[in-house]
Amino acid sequence: MFKKLNITCKQAVAICDKSQYKEATFFEKIQLNIHFLCCKICTKYSKQNVFLTKLCRNKSNDDKKKQISLCMTPSEKEFLKKEIEKRYVKE
Amino acid sequence: MQKLDPNKWIDKYSDYLFKYTLARVSNYELSKDIVQDTFFSALKSAKNFEGKASERTWLVSILKRKIIDHYRKINSKKGKAEVRMNFYNEGDNDGDWLEERVPQTWDNMAEKQLENKELQNQINSCIDKLPEKYAMVFKMRTIQEIDTEVICNELEITSSNLWVIIHRARTQLRRCLEDNWFNK
DSSP states (O other): HHHHHOOOOHHHHHHHHHHHHOOOOHHHHHHHHHHHHHHHHHOOOOOHHHHHHHHHHHHHHHHEEEEEOOOHHHHHHHHHHHHHHHHHHHH | OOOOGGGGGGHHHHHHHHHHHHHHHOOHHOOOOOOOOHHHHHHGGGGGGGGSSOOOHHHHHHHHHHHHHHHHHHHTTTOOOOOOOSOOOSSSSOOOSSSSSOOOOOOTOOGGGGGGGHHHHHHHHHHSSSOOOHHHIIIIIIIIIOOOHHHHHHOOOOOHHHHHHHEEEHHHHHHHHHHITTTT
16 A cells, blocks of 8 residues: 555656646545655646646637637638539539 | 528638637638538538537537548658657666756746746747647647547547657656746
């Protein structure tokens, strides 16, 4: 039992990455947090990982906001409309 | 039973489908092509429309297929996103930070930094510098938030492969940020 709680830094990092996507199991999270108690490097890694994830999510929200104003131009729509009509009649 | 009305598709759905695509492939021209392709495929299979779902839902499901096809195409073009596993349990000496760069201290890692426009640009250019396969998988998982299972199925990789790719992408991003931002 205690052996299972003892994990290497590599395993810790793998769990840490998974937990960024909410895919670490409850037991893995326990393992991770126990590892944090004795390893400052992984603690640091984890904090930075969270920061990185937030940064990327922020970026994607930002992109989405920017794109709200982007659409196809009216002429492109018109062209596509005619194309669809043509093909629809054929069917 | 609902009926399809292709002549109204453009007015009713083109904006929605276009935005949906753009948010996922982040390329203007490509999005137009995919949307167009979706409409044409929809016309072709209009006979199979059973009226169980609404017109829009039906179109979106075709669109999703097209987007995944697009990812699959890049994936096979660049060679499969397969990487060698060497993550877990490779012997007793394995598993500390010696062979990987130890995380350095990041000054200024404050919440308000997240809004910093320059930092946003920096992360963009860092993501662009990733090898294409890594960037693809990382973006799909982190930015588009597609489920692990879906990505694995579509790109035909195992989930451990996916996690190795994500870890490597993250490692490179960290290094890139350290070199260009935090320790500048």
